[in-house]
Amino acid sequence: MRASSLGKGLGVAGLLLFTLFPVYLMVVTAFNGRANAGSRSLWPEDWTFRNFTFVLGEGGFGRYLSNSLLVALGTVLAGALLALLAAVAVARFRFRFRTSVLVMILIIQMVPVEALVIPLFIQARSLGVLDSLFGLVVVYLAFSLPFAIWTLRGFVAAVPVELEEAAYLDGASWGRMFWSVLLPLVAPGLVATSVFSFITAWNEFVFALTFMADQDNYTVAVGLRRFFGQYGTDWGALMAGSTLITLPVMVFFVIAQKRLTDGLVAGAVKG
Amino acid sequence: MTDGVTTVRERTRSGRGAATAGPRPGRSRRSGSRAARPWLLLAPALLVMGGLLLYPLLRVVVISLQDFGLRQLVSGRTSWIGFDNYAELLGDPDLWRTVLPNTVVFAVVAVALTVVVGTLVALLLARLRPLTRGIVTTAIMLAWAVPAVTGTYVWVFLFTPGDGIAVQALDALGLTDAATANPFASRISFYAVATLNVVHHGFPFVALTVLAGLLTVPQEVTEAAIVDGAGAWRRFWSVTFPMLRPVFAVVTVLSTIWDFKVFTQIYLMPGGDGVNRGVLNLGTWSYVESFAQNRYGLGAAIAVLLTVLLLIITVGYLRLLFKEDEL
Numbered sequence: 001m002r003a004s005s006l007g008k009g010l011g012v013a014g015l016l017l018f019t020l021f022p023v024y025l026m027v028v029t030a031f032n033g034r035a036n037a038g039s040r041s042l043w044p045e046d047w048t049f050r051n052f053t054f055v056l057g058e059g060g061f062g063r064y065l066s067n068s069l070l071v072a073l074g075t076v077l078a079g080a081l082l083a084l085l086a087a088v089a090v091a092r093f094r095f096r097f098r099t100s101v102l103v104m105i106l107i108i109q110m111v112p113v114e115a116l117v118i119p120l121f122i123q124a125r126s127l128g129v130l131d132s133l134f135g136l137v138v139v140y141l142a143f144s145l146p147f148a149i150w151t152l153r154g155f156v157a158a159v160p161v162e163l164e165e166a167a168y169l170d171g172a173s174w175g176r177m178f179w180s181v182l183l184p185l186v187a188p189g190l191v192a193t194s195v196f197s198f199i200t201a202w203n204e205f206v207f208a209l210t211f212m213a214d215q216d217n218y219t220v221a222v223g224l225r226r227f228f229g230q231y232g233t234d235w236g237a238l239m240a241g242s243t244l245i246t247l248p249v250m251v252f253f254v255i256a257q258k259r260l261t262d263g264l265v266a267g268a269v270k271g
Numbered sequence: 272m273t274d275g276v277t278t279v280r281e282r283t284r285s286g287r288g289a290a291t292a293g294p295r296p297g298r299s300r301r302s303g304s305r306a307a308r309p310w311l312l313l314a315p316a317l318l319v320m321g322g323l324l325l326y327p328l329l330r331v332v333v334i335s336l337q338d339f340g341l342r343q344l345v346s347g348r349t350s351w352i353g354f355d356n357y358a359e360l361l362g363d364p365d366l367w368r369t370v371l372p373n374t375v376v377f378a379v380v381a382v383a384l385t386v387v388v389g390t391l392v393a394l395l396l397a398r399l400r401p402l403t404r405g406i407v408t409t410a411i412m413l414a415w416a417v418p419a420v421t422g423t424y425v426w427v428f429l430f431t432p433g434d435g436i437a438v439q440a441l442d443a444l445g446l447t448d449a450a451t452a453n454p455f456a457s458r459i460s461f462y463a464v465a466t467l468n469v470v471h472h473g474f475p476f477v478a479l480t481v482l483a484g485l486l487t488v489p490q491e492v493t494e495a496a497i498v499d500g501a502g503a504w505r506r507f508w509s510v511t512f513p514m515l516r517p518v519f520a521v522v523t524v525l526s527t528i529w530d531f532k533v534f535t536q537i538y539l540m541p542g543g544d545g546v547n548r549g550v551l552n553l554g555t556w557s558y559v560e561s562f563a564q565n566r567y568g569l570g571a572a573i574a575v576l577l578t579v580l581l582l583i584i585t586v587g588y589l590r591l592l593f594k595e596d597e598l
Contacts, residue, residue, distance in 0.1 A: 011395045012407055019414035022425045022471065025436070026417075029428070040428075040436050082316040089312035101313065103589065108324050110585040112532035114554040115574035118561050119330035120323065126347060142323035145316050174308075203418040205535045210562060221420045228424065228539075235428060242421035253416035254409055 023246070030243040035236030051240035055227075061241055063216060064223035067133060068202055068245075071219060074137040075201040076194045079144045083193060086145075087152035088182065092161075109146045113206045121210050131213050139207050144197035151196070155189025156182070195256040199249055220245045328578070335571035344567065356572035365548070369458075374552040374577075377462050378530040384470045385526050386519070389477025394507070396478065397485045408479070415475035419535040426468045427540055430454040455541040461550045468536050473529065477522045484518040485511065517591065524588040531581055534558070553577040 025042070029035050033046030055061045089095075090102055120139065121130075129135040159182060167177040205221040212218055224245065227238040335356050337349045360366060392411070396404050417425075429437040432453040442449035454460040488511060496506045512519070534554040537543045543550055545559035553573060561570030 016410050019410050026425050040434055085312040086316035089309040093309035095309045110528050110581045112577055114557045115331050115578045116327045118571050119327040142319050205420050246421050250413055250416040253412045
């Protein structure tokens with residue numbers, strides 16, 4: 001018995017070390033005043049906010065952060081609405097081609113961005129919408145929809161139909177029932193998929209790299225590259241920027257932890 | 272996988288539809304707003320996905336059959352060249368010697384490690400007390416939350432030639448010489464670092480999904496196996512694994528899809544953006560041919576090859592899903 005609890009303790013310690021060490025190193029380096037002077041210590045001697053002030057000031061990161069926030073919020077709002085409507089359609093109605101629609105939603109998730117970026121770049125270029133944040137929102141919306149619909153569908157199906165019928169008996173129209181019965185009950189699922197859409201948009205790299213030429217339009221994922229050079233990398237600034245990008249995602253993940261995993265399991269396993 | 276497979280259970284679950292539906296063939300003729308309503312609800316999402324996912328997928332196939340370079344990009348005029356891009360692609364020794372091995376071997380190794388590590392973590396989590404489990408789960412979520420971009424920079428930082436912390440540590444252990452070692456120069460060590468990065472980022476999904484599955488295994492079954500004298504190893508292979516086979520199938524196939532098309536984690540590493548052609552994979556090669564060399568036709572052909580490979584894996588995934596539970 002004692003040997004097994006010792007084993008468990010070691011396992012937990014090793015696991016925590018493996019999972020948290022990169023995060024720890026990122027944060028510690030962001031606060032390291034000598035990160036660029038060859039000091040790669042696990043515990044900086046010179047604690048400072050200078051990396052952050054540099055990144056947000058001269059580095060132009062404030063601009064990138066607000067661009068990313070704008071794009072992510074746009075994606076979340078439009079995505080939540082479109083995905084919820086579509087999820088209700090596939091969870092509550094039986095109609096022709098319903099299965100085909102579901103299979104398409106599943107298959108389309110595997111399409112690699114590498115295959116989409118070439119035609120979409122050419123298309124956006126000829127339409128003159130390269131270098132626009134709105135263009136990114138539309139692209140990210142398309143990326144986040146399949147997963148959001150697939151996950152929300154499980155949440156909608158879990159709402160008992162009897163509740164809907166009760167609303168109809170009380171004389172509610174379909175729209176009233178949707179707004180007053182269905183929406184509040186699937187709200188947790190909506191939170192989970194919104195978090196996921198937010199993260200998709202916030203982290204996306206390939207399209208932001210390809211579409212955005214003007215530095216003023218960079219999102220955080222691309223803006224970070226400014227501090228990374230083949231020969232001279234400003235590690236303090238790079239890690240400060242990385243910390244700024246990572247923190248909101250972490251907060252979201254931990255908040256939505258339970259719901260997100262439930263949704264993933266419902267979407268991935270039960271279908 | 273046609274419409275006809277809807278079960279009685281599902282139909283009764285959507286009671287309202289069943290009450291008014293009547294026999295199946297007559298349903299599509301049912302007039303009025305009810306028949307149109309699901310399509311109205313679906314329309315905005317289908318438009319966005321059709322226009323930005325399906326249509327570009329057709330376009331990329333079209334472009335792969337064209338001579339599409341910088342001049343064509345500017346002028347908008349293109350010429351058909353049949354399968355010339357594919358002939359060039361399949362005749363390129365780099366594809367067989369470098370790019371495909373990089374893609375496939377990396378995916379196989381990374382998936383195997385991700386699933387094994389994730390499963391071990393799930394088994395550990397299942398044995399912890401709720402409080403400890405909550406804390407460790409939160410730590411795992413933190414690792415999962417690290418964006419691919421920033422995670423990659425941290426691993427590059429760790430393995431920077433000369434003074435990277437991991438390089439120094441390996442030097443202290445006598446495994447490398449920090450003064451000369453460059454982990455990003457050789458293919459093996461480049462992809463070893465990439466594997467660490469991808470496994471670190473990918474195992475939380477496996478761990479949490481398998482854990483959710485483990486918690487559904489009835490206590491009595493495990494206890495019965497213990498009474499029968501089965502050890503932990505035996506219990507896993509004879510009880511847990513068969514019961515959770517669909518869960519393992521799903522996490523394996525999903526991880527395979529993700530690791531096959533890995534892009535950001537490779538592209539952002541030193542030399543990964545095409546400077547070091549020995550470390551290209553299908554995704555980065557397609558991107559570099561298109562946007563660095565302006566050879567969009569060839570890049571599209573590479574992208575089509577990658578998509579076809581992923582499609583084959585996805586079909587396998589769907590068959591696993593449908594065997595277990597239907598839509």
